[in-house]
Structure formats: C-alpha cells, structure tokens
Amino acid sequence: ITVTELVEESYKRIDEVDDQVQAFLTLNKEAAIAKAAELDNVRGSDESKLFGLPIGVKDNIVTKGLRTTAGSQILSNFEDPLYDATVVNKLNDAKSVTIGKLNMDEFAMGSSNENSSYSAARNPWNTDYVPGGSSGGSAAAVAAGEVPYSLGSDTGGSIRQPAAYCGVVGLKPTYGRVSRFGLIAFASSLDQIGPVTRNVEDNAFLLETIAGHDKMDSTSANVEVPKYTEALTGDVKGMKIAVPKEYLAEGVAAEVKEAVQSALKEYEKLGATWEEVSLPHSKYALSTYYLLSSSEASANLARFDGVRYGKRAEDAETMLDMFMRSRAEGFGDEVKRRIMLGTFALSSGYYEAYYKKAQQVRTLIKNDFEKVFQDYDVIIGPTTPTPAFKVGDKVDDPMTMYANDILTIPVNLAGVPGISIPCGFSSAGLPIGLQIIGNHFEEGTVYRAAHAFE
C-alpha cells in the first residue's frame, strides 16, 4: 500500500462517517495528499515507524497554516498559525501525515464534547451517546477508524475519559514528559498532551515520538525518553498492584466495578498480586481541581481580547467596549463560568482562602500517591464511574458533568502518568475503561501492565 492510498483511505472513511461522528473540525486534505505523494517518492529511504501514517490532532494544538480553534468561536478565524507545536514538529520529523484537527470542548473545558462551539462529536459505538471530552474528537476519530492515531490533551481526564467511553487506548503522560509548546493553555500546571490509539503498542510508540525535553517549554523535564515499546514484554509476574478503595466506592456503577474486578483476576492469573489501599484525600480532588484549573484558566484566557489574540467584535464604540464584546461574543457559557470562578478565587482577600488552600490540598493528594508508590508498582481502578452517557443528559448540570472526572483528576493533581484501556462492555454495549496509574516517569511500567492485560 502506498502512503497516498493510506491517506486517501482515511479521507474516504471520514466522508463515510464523519457526518455522524463529527470528530473533525478542519481537514488538511490538499496538503496531506501532496505530502503523501512526496513521501511515496522517498519511500524506502526512511526507517521511521510513523512514516506515512495518518494522524489527527486535537484542535488546541497549534498547526502551522492549518486552522486552530480550540473549539471556540473566539479563534474561528485563526486560519493561518505561524508555527507548529513541538509535538507537531516531532510528528512531521517522523514523517507522519496530519489529516485534520479534532473536535473538542471549548478550550478543553468539558467531559462530553457538548461544549464545542461548532458541533458535538458523537460516540461511534452509538451516536445517541457522548464520546466524552474534552478530547472527544480524538477518541471518536480513532474508534470510528478515521485515523489510527491521534493526539489529545488531558488537564483533568480529557484523554482518558473519552478513551474509556470510546473503547480506545489513551495515555496522560507524567507532567513535563511532553512539551506543551504550542498547546493552547487551559490550566498550565495540569495540562499534558498525550497519544490516543487503538492498542497499547501504537500508544507507546507515539509517546516515544512526541516525548522529551524542549527548550521552548520550561516545564518540560530534562529526562531521557526510554524506548517504551521495549517495555511491552507481556510479563507482569511479581508486579504489585494497588487498588484504592475510594475508586470502587459508592457512585461507581456495578458493571464498571465488575469489569475492574475481572481485570484484577486476569492480573492474578498473569502472576501479579493486588491489595486494597487508600488515597484518603481523593474526596477533595474535585473541588481542588476546579479551583486551581479555573484560576489558571482565568489568567491564561486573558490574552483573548480581540487585540492580542482572538476575533474582534465589530462596531465597538470604545476600547473597553471592544474587549468586553469580543469576549462576550467569543466565549461560550462554560468558559465564562470558569473565568468568573477563577477570577473570584484569585481576587485579593480570597486568594489565601481558596487558591492557596487548594494548592496545599494538592500537595496532600500528591503525597497520597507517593506513599502508595513506595510499596506498589501501579495503581489500578476504573477510568470513569459509569460508561458513556446520552447526549443532552448532563449538559444543563455542570456539577454532575464535573463528577465524571472524579477518578482521573487526582492523577493530574499529582502529576503522575495514567492510561485508560478497554476492559469490557456495559449491558448497553458501551465500552468500559480500566485506568492504570504509575509513578512519575514510569510510563514504561504503565505500558507493561496495560499491554499484558490487553
């Protein structure tokens, strides 16, 4: 098969299903087909494993010359970015082909894709259901066979939760593992870019390609990138698994618990052992996350004022009027809600009570994980309390929507890596995700555990 055929196959599939799945916001067809032809000409001279492979990129990752909206109207006219994000540069160096930009909740705020200001992506298993979010397009595109690989971003669960809902593999790397240069920031102390794929091996390979230190991102870690694919030995004999009792507590659906329990039995058969542990501060994770992430978002989103960045409102009378109208017209309700919450939490007089307190609790949550990792190799539990829910079911109730991420958020607060892999189906025929969490920079261990089960 030629690269051209492969890339055309991807667009053919998009033509067939994307009217329904709505995973893509922008296609890169002309440029991708031209690039495929170029690659066909140099074929054989390049050993890269990603050579010629179609990839979809979440729309909050900046792509040179290709529209980048972050799911927001305020960036609807950001048609021609001047640079590529570091991860995109790395994909280009590996000779992969960017097929298009993937649908997402506006500025990555959401758990269902219903906050996309363009259209809500759907779950390919059943389009009455949400694909999850905010990287809903990234997971749906892979699940629907539109692309074999995609990139997502995860601030509080946005790679793992949609991966779980769509039955694909999604990893949030250790904070600092992957450069955030060119990722439109939501909450800078939590955001990480990560791979979404059909299987663990592809995932490990994609992470190998995008990870590493970057002088353009001062929070990227100067830690060597191991060959993650070499960790996929299938051997988990003697591996020590911790199962937090808080992750199988009330609120987690019975069929999700059963799927996780049968996964643990599988691990026992493979020679691993597991024990129940406690992450006692888990119950504070959700409120801690919404305080910190909204505070950081309120600062990060200040730049979208119609002058420095973002679409400018027309016919404004004064400068202030122009700022206010640009932001009022450009941002959706959820984004405004977070900006208001964050601005409030950072206001003088409230900072000590909210932001500072939340930072202190974050440390306690991080310590919980550190303690467990002194004795165990990985932590295993469900990715989400329930399988995918129906489109429209939670859209009017931010609190139940937020509760979706109760099992993924602590991982971002601690900065450790976590993966979601498929571990069964619900009675409604929807996928269930198993979450495997590792210690800092232990993606290799996470992949080894994931691969052995797969």
Ligand code: GLN
């Ligand atoms: N659903 C969470 C939120 O709305 C997580 C989003 C994310 O990880 N980007 O903030």
